Amino acid sequence: MLETDGPTLGELGEFGLIDQIAPDVSGRPGVILGPGDDTAIVTTPSGSVLATTDVLIEGTHFRRDWSSPGEIGRKAAAASLADVAAMGGVATALLVGFGAPADLPAAWAIECSGGLRAEAQSVGAFVVGGDVVGAPLIVVSVTALGDL
Numbered sequence: 393m394l395e396t397d398g399p400t401l402g403e404l405g406e407f408g409l410i411d412q413i414a415p416d417v418s419g420r421p422g423v424i425l426g427p428g429d430d431t432a433i434v435t436t437p438s439g440s441v442l443a444t445t446d447v448l449i450e451g452t453h454f455r456r457d458w459s460s461p462g463e464i465g466r467k468a469a470a471a472s473l474a475d476v477a478a479m480g481g482v483a484t485a486l487l488v489g490f491g492a493p494a495d496l497p498a499a500w501a502i503e504c505s506g507g508l509r510a511e512a513q514s515v516g517a518f519v520v521g522g523d524v525v526g527a528p529l530i531v532v533s534v535t536a537l538g539d540l
Contacts, residue, residue, distance in 0.1 A: 394461060394499055401501060402494030406524045409498060413505035420518055422484050434485045434520060434537065442481040442538035446471035447489075450530040461500045464532065465507025472536035473515055481538035483517040488534055491527030504532065 401409060424433035448454055448468045459467070469486060476483040488508055492501060501524075509519050517536070 394497070394503060396497045396499060399498050400494060401492055401496050401498050401526075404498045409501055409524055412498065412502050423518060423520055436484060436537075436539040438540050440540045442476050442479055442540060443535065444472050444475040445533060445535040446475070447531065447533040456500075456530075460507075461503035462507035462510070464530075465504040465509075466511040467507075468504075468532040468534045469508045469511035469536075472534040473511065473517065476536050476538035477515075479538070479540075481540050483512070483515050483536050483538045485517055485520045485537045486512050486522075486534055487537075488519055488522035488532065489525070490522065490533075491525045491529075491531040493528060493530075494526055496530065508532075508534070 399408075404412070422434050422436065424435060446468065448464065448471070450456065454464050454467065456464075468488075472486065473483045486508065488505075490501060490504075505519070512519055517538075
């Protein structure tokens with residue numbers, strides 16, 4: 393159940409939200425530097441990197457009254473993860489861009505992030521960074537990196 397009694401995104405702020413949704417991925421295979429500095433450092437065994445991005449926009453690609461935040465997060469991750477797999481690659485890392493109105497409950501973003509992480513982990517990948525911005529509606533952009 394989505395918690396709506398907690399802080400809004402405007403109250404929590406960018407770094408407060410990052411503290412809530414960015415897991416500690418230090419020590420994970422291939423992750424040299426994870427979330428927290430706007431740029432992640434990852435390695436790949438083959439030296440080749442697959443990269444793809446998909447963007448989901450509220451009202452165009454999803455509706456909050458039809459899907460839970462976790463389902464939307466999983467869908468966003470799955471779109472890019474499937475693109476990597478279609479090229480014969482193995483996804484290693486995701487970068488997530490998240491835009492939302494300041495009055496969105498922070499719990500919504502946290503649950504969406506949980507769906508993103510769960511979908512990534514289902515194929516052995518991790519969310520290693522991204523960006524959070526204010527926007528008039530919810531936008532989730534996922535860049536997947538993979539190894540051939």
